[in-house]
Amino acid sequence: MTIQTTGGRLRGIAAATGAMALGAMGMVALAAPASAAIPNFPDGPYSVTVHKYAQPDDATGLPNDGTEITTGLTGLEALDGVTYTIAEVSGIDLTTAAGWQLTEHLSVDATGAVVDDATPATIYTTSVVDTQVTAAGGVAAFTGLDLGVYLVSETDAGANNITQLADPFLVTVPFPNENAWLTDVHVYPKNPVTDITKEVDDSGAHGLGDTVVWPITAGVPNIPDGQSLDSFEITDDLDTRLDYQSATVTLTAADDTTDVPLATGDYTLVNTGQNVTLEFTTAGIAVLAANQGGTVTLTIDTTVNSVGDGTIANAGILYVNDSDHDHGFESETPKTTWGSINLLKTDAADPGNPLEGAEFQVYLTEADAAAGTNPVSVGGVTTFVSDASGAVTIEGLKSQENGTGANLTYYVVETQAPAGYTIAADYSAAESGVAFTVLPGTTTNATVTVENPQVPPFELPLTGSSGTALFIGGGLALIALAIGAAIVIGRRKSHAGSNL
Structure with a gap:
């Protein structure tokens, strides 16, 4: 069978002097030994061990000759969970000089097929021997292999934020090394990786209509030799309880302190309904490629328009070299x-x-x-x-x-x-x-x-109070006075009449 890789991300690797260049620190090469100095092969079985790492910011300068590297790996990020397959290339007999001569023209094309550069129409079939997933520090070991030519392919990135699968490569077992043979071959392929984080800042908001800020930060990946940065896009589908107000874009260099200027034509920023999309143009991709290891920050200002269940969560998605949007990297989901x-x-x-x-x-x-x-x-x-x-x-x-x-x-x-x-x-x-x-x-x-409580009423005179008794008492006194006066007057008149 022919091994095919996912996503069309794989590129051919040119053969040179029987060697297949596989990049800095770990791209193992095929090498045809000098015809006059081929020793007897050491006994098998043989093995190929993959040591999987993220592409570092700077080249390590470590060897890529099939030997195991025991020092100089400190600080590199090992990647567990990456799936590899190893397939034997049919039709090449390494017990013969002709078989070794064929390896000088072998390469892997863009579809992941093994081809003969001398006769482009020749495509070698491959048979999968084993599949392994890197673990315990990014290691996947293929053991018990027979003498032959093998195609090693990375088929799945797992949970890692790998922006581009590593190119497939060819390896022989045993492997020629300085007029000796390696029965255990160690390879150190790298992957460009990125990350995306999203936060929320509602410190200035207390009521509906106040501004809630959502900063999304995405890493610009370090691209291995032979690969390229082709697209970079961040999207955010806002919760319907959020109204988009505005957004800004910044680029920070790998030192995390220096702002890199971005021109208007370096990106497009579009808000359609609840969707916000930042996409870098060809000119912008060139700026990002010159600032690998830096960070892009998309800051979105929104206002809250309703409460609902009370929790408004939102995540951003990053697409790198993924124009079909089939392998995006999603941020965590902050909430307000x-x-x-x-x-x-x-x-x-x-x-x-x-x-x-x-x-x-x-x-x-x-x-x-x-x-x-x-x-x-x-x-x-x-x-x-x-x-x-x-x-x-x-x-x-x-x-x-x-x-x-x-x-x-x-x-x-x-x-x-x-x-x-x-x-x-x-x-x-x-x-x-x-x-x-x-x-x-x-x-x-x-x-x-x-x-x-009700407003208290005005104080009004009350019936039967002391004030009423006073009026009644005063009236009775006046009547008594009148009666007394009448009696006095009557007596005076009587007295006056008796004196006549």
């Missing part, structure tokens, strides 16, 4: 959390009687609540009024900082009582309002009843 405060306004004397028209404001601190300064705005509204059913719903308050940690506390002040009622004492500014801890979601926060 939002909740509500729900009040029910009623008559203190008659809790079944809802009160319309009570006004409330929300504050971040007790000091602001007492002073009536810096009320929280929710969707552009800072005053929240009870409706005909007495309900006050303040929906859209941030619940946590950057979606983690303790739930936040707000202070609610009643700033205006309904007509005919006074402000509930606990909710007054004098008491700095009432503290509410806001949980994520709208249904998780219980409705709190706020009772208002």
Whole structure:
């Protein structure tokens, strides 16, 4: 059978002097021994051991001659979980000089097939012997091999953020090395790898309509010799509770401190509905290729438009050399959390009687609540009024900082009582309002009843009071005086008549 590789990412490797160049530090070469100095082959069985690493920032200068490297690997990133297959190339007999001469013209074409460069139409069939997955430090060992020519292919990147599979390579066992033979061949292929992280910054947001920032950072991979950086794209499908506002793009050099200028024509940045896409142009790819190991940061500004279940999570996806979008790398999923405060306004004397028209404001601190300064705005509204059913719903308050940690506390002040009622004492500014801890979601926060007492009436005269008795007593005294006066007058008249 012919070995085919995934994604069309593999490129042929030219044969030279019976050697197949496989790149810095670990691209093992085939080498035809001098015809006059071929010793007897050592006894088999033979083995090929793959040591898998990420492509480093700088060339290591380590050998790639099939020997095992025991020093100089410190700092390199080993990659576990990468799948390799080894297949024997049919039709080449290495017990003959003719067989070794054939190896001088062998290479691997773009489809992963073994071809004869001297006769391009000749394609050698291959038979898979074994499949291994790198483990315990990026190692995959193929043991018990017979004398022959083998095609080693990387077929799956596993969970690693490998942007491009390593090129397949050819190897003989035993392997010629300085007029000796290696029965155990060690190879050190490298992969360009990247990473993508996404964070959330809602430190400046407290109510709906405030800005929540989502920085997405993606690494520019180090590209091995013989490969290239062809495309670089970041996409983000925003949650429907997020409204896109704007975005910026920056490139930082590999030293993590130097900003690299980007021209307008280096990339396109498009927002369509909830999707935000950053794609580097040909000119921009050249800038990235010159800054391998650097980072691209796409910073997206959004506003929250609704609460829903209270948790708004979002992830970004990076595509490198993947114009078909079939092997993207997804970031972790940061979140921002939002909740509500729900009040029910009623008559203190008659809790079944809802009160319309009570006004409330929300504050971040007790000091602001007492002073009536810096009320929280929710969707552009800072005053929240009870409706005909007495309900006050303040929906859209941030619940946590950057979606983690303790739930936040707000202070609610009643700033205006309904007509005919006074402000509930606990909710007054004098008491700095009432503290509410806001949980994520709208249904998780219980409705709190706020009772208002009626406005006290004026003091009116009361029937049967001491004031009425005074009036009655005064009237009786006047009547008594009148009767007394009448008696006196009557007596005087009688006395006067007797003297006539």
